Amino acid sequence: MTNTSIQLGDAPNEHGYRPFTLGGFHFERDEHFVHVQWPTGRHVAAVEPFLKALMRDVAWNFFYGTVNFDSVIGTVNHYGNVDLFAGRFNEEYRKAELDHSENFPHDEIKETFQAILNDWVNEEFDPFAAPMETGSAYGEKTGSNGAAVTRTRIAAKRMVGLPADEPLRSDESGFPVNRAFHDVDQSEPDVDVVPGYEDEVSAFNFFAYLSRSDVTWNPSVVSVCRDSLLCPTTEEFILPIIHGNDRVEWFVQLSDEIIWEVEDRETGKPRAKVVMKAGDCAAMPADIRHQGFSPKRSMLLVWENNSADLPDLIARGEAPTVPVTF
Amino acid sequence: MTTYKTVFAGLNHFEKGGVEVINDNPKNYVFSNMFDVANHAKPWEKVAIAKNLEYVLEVIRAEGVSSWRTTPHDEFALVMDGEIVIDLLDPVKPLVSPSASGSIAVDGEPEGKVMGKVVARRGHLTLLPAGRCYRMSASSPSVVLLQTVFGPDTVERWFEICQKY
Secondary structure (H helix, E strand, O other): OEOOOEEOOOOOOOOOOOOEEEOOEEEEEOOOEEEEEEOOEEEEEEHHHHHHHHHHHHHOOOOOOEEEOOOOEEEEEOOOEEEEEEOOOOHHHHHOOOOEEEEEEHHHHHHHHHHHHHHHOOOOOOOOOOHHHOOOOOOOOOOOOHHHHOOOOOEOOOEOOOOOOOOOOOOOOOOOOOHHHOOOOOOOOEEEEOOOOOOOOOEEEHHHHHHOOOOOOOOOEOEEEOOEEEEEEEEEEEOOOEEEOOOOEEEEEOOOEEEEEEEEOOOOOEEEEEEEEOOEEEEEOOOEEEEEEEEEEEEEEEEEEOOOOHHHHHHOOOOOOOOOOO | OOOOOOOOOEOOEOOOOEEEEOOOOHHHHOOEEHHHHHHOOOOOOEEEEEEEOOEEEEEEEEEEEOOOEEOOOOEEEEEEEOEEEEEEEEEOOOOOOOOOOOOEEOOOOOOEEEEEEEEEEOOEEEEEOOOOEEEEEEEEEEEEEEEEEOOOOEEOOHHHHOOOO
16 A cells, blocks of 8 residues: 655755655754654664665656665665665564564655755755765755766666767766776777668777776666666675665676675675675675675676566566576 | 876776675675676676676686577677677578567577678677677677576676685
């Protein structure tokens, strides 16, 4: 059953920020913290990581499976409707019966979360940027950053760079090479096309394209093989969410290094660390949650299966937890 | 100001990470390194290093000249080390059913119209379009990561390539 009680901001508080209500959940922020209340409990979180997590949840349309903002608050995507929860994947909250979950139509929760971002993200803060490339999220309200909080996930229809598809990045289009990738070769492949085959004979410098990404921890679709999506991303510092998989997901480390902390999806108990260096390939099973740590800005290839059949397989418990057995 | 060095790897220079188990089976992560796999592969073998239901990512050790292949769906070739030349050809008649999966080898030289050629180096992504034919060549050992669907020539050797303990 879905909840439809929504309040998109009453009068601002003394710090300039509006409160928001969605069903039984109530959200407020002050200079440092976000305060979340629900019928059986409350939670406090630092503003910056909360807004970074909220930003990705909105931009990714609630992603695949569970987006944990931290160990208490998060969402579960049912692809059309979404659960907002507190303590649902926290064993101690469940034991204490402090956990709470409500289901909302996709558009309703997205509208509420977008309204929070519009009001709570200040002018100088970009939730998608690396820590050293943005201003502070803290303090009293100072303007807004509509351009940053309304970014959408880039999704090529066939391949980036093809006519009528997503464009390449360049200085001229506002995507300079990132400060951490100045040593990445920018030369393009040699492409000889016989006239008439311009839509099919195509290649581009994928690493140069990534070196010009202006965001972190934001996979974008670069090539599409039926439901198989190559979703590369550049990573720096900490993945702002803890992603609870509902399907197998794959990582290929293209450059540098990321360390993944892997926990049990239901309880949060540690299961493994996965250290990935350039050329490494690893699966994230469908019953875990994971968070990545990238000491230097790195290039990661996230590989997803976007099959429309998967949500039903998942709902019936028929989707495989691990991709292969050997 | 920090001078950053981006670390890429290749056939002759890679360092594997790994799964550090706390309470799990390392096999669940199907952990491998593509350059390690390519170092132990025959030229043009299509070794799966990732599989998600019918889809795979294959590692190909490119060395010499491949046979012609045709694909029923788009494939994408990412050069991870070295340099590859890719010839593309529009066959006079379809050589593979559009409902098939994965690329298939073509006997001999297919008849058709030349579409063009790509010379791709490390980091370059090339479209291998559906219904067309392609042939790759590499003058020195190189590595390609191929986005495709599991096909008749996909090689699975998970026990040999993945971390077990």
